[in-house]
Amino acid sequence: MENLTEPSLGPVGTVQGETPALRMIALLELITSRDQLFTLQSLVDQTGIPKPTLHRMLQQLENANLITRHSDGRHYATGSRMRRLAEDTLLNDTRNGARNAILRDLVEQVGESCNITALSGNEVIYLDRVETPEPIRVHLGPGSRVPAHCSASGKMIVSQFGVAQRERLWENGRLKRFTAHTITEYSALDHELARIRQQGYAVDQQEYIDGLVCISVLVPNASGRSNMCVAVQAPIMRKRASDLEELLPLLQRAAEDIARIEDLNDDSELEASGW
Structure with a gap:
């Protein structure tokens, strides 16, 4: 390597x-x-x-x-055990109830399925999800995984990485093609990540599932780098990527609300420990 x-x-x-x-x-x-x-x-x-x-x-x-x-x-x-520990902590966190309430409110506002995700290895793991009431939707429950290179959340999180970390992330194999829209060239993906880093949000243009688009933003983190995203997902028959971009203010507000939950719980834990 x-x-x-x-x-x-x-x-x-x-x-x-x-x-x-x-x-x-x-x-x-x-x-x-x-x-x-x-x-x-x-x-x-x-x-x-x-x-x-x-x-x-x-x-x-x-x-x-x-x-x-x-x-x-x-x-x-x-190692693998450390990564599983991190995943289990995120999936079973007691803050899930408060985060889920924010997701439910976001779904009511945008009318489409919304989820909270994190990066694990070279995959995105769904920490929580609220489905749209619309009859046509894709079911991806908590614990589901999708490849990072063809998901909005994966690209959003990876856009924060330096060159060496991106090389380690993709070193285990080629970028698998899932649809005609999947980015499979490393140079093209690097260009896409640079654009995402500049604009502050990422879009999945039917890159994982034909007919499905998604937009994602980071949950702000005091450290300056985040491993959590909020995303809106919709079938192309109801929303285009440009339609999802119009929802950015709502998505960013939900991400900020989730960040405040994280901060409040961290403060409570410090008080309980005597700090």
């Missing part, structure tokens, strides 16, 4: 905890906050933890499938 050179990891992070288990969790938090592969030495430089201690911690995380080692034997990344 090309471009394994790590960019600067930024300010020194801390891996603190009263017990070994809590320090291990703190290390995982640091690892998952980065968008690049990492080496043992880079983490030593980042955390100040002695190399033998850090090596032992990484071995334990690798044995538990929470992180995985790259084929070069030096670089690490998050």
Whole structure:
């Protein structure tokens, strides 16, 4: 794989905890906050933890499938068990009720199916969805997955990534064609992502399912980068892409409302923990 050179990891992070288990969790938090592969030495430089201690911690995380080692034997990344943990947390979050209420209100306003999504690997996972009452609709319930390269939400989230992260995302195979509209050339997809990054929303122009269009925006995040989207989906017989673009103010308002729910719950959790 090309471009394994790590960019600067930024300010020194801390891996603190009263017990070994809590320090291990703190290390995982640091690892998952980065968008690049990492080496043992880079983490030593980042955390100040002695190399033998850090090596032992990484071995334990690798044995538990929470992180995985790259084929070069030096670089690490998050593992399958860590990704499943993140997905299960999002799918079973107690905030789902409040988010679902916002989705229901959005469906009433726009008359089409709406969903909340997140990126998992190179797929988009549906965290929540409210269907339109219209008889003609596509059923994609919570837990459903669609390829990121041909979904509005997937393209929206990936548009935030740097070149190296995008290369890692697509490295496992070609961009599969699902319809005549699917983008299957990497250069064309990069051009599309640049446009999405500039305009602040993404559109699926029948790229995954013939006759289905979708528009998506990010749920704002204080960190500056988000892994959650709100989207509106409709059959082409009722809405064109241009019709969906007219709904952007409603979609953006719903995304901001969801962001406030996330912030309020985070504040409540900090108060409960004594911070």
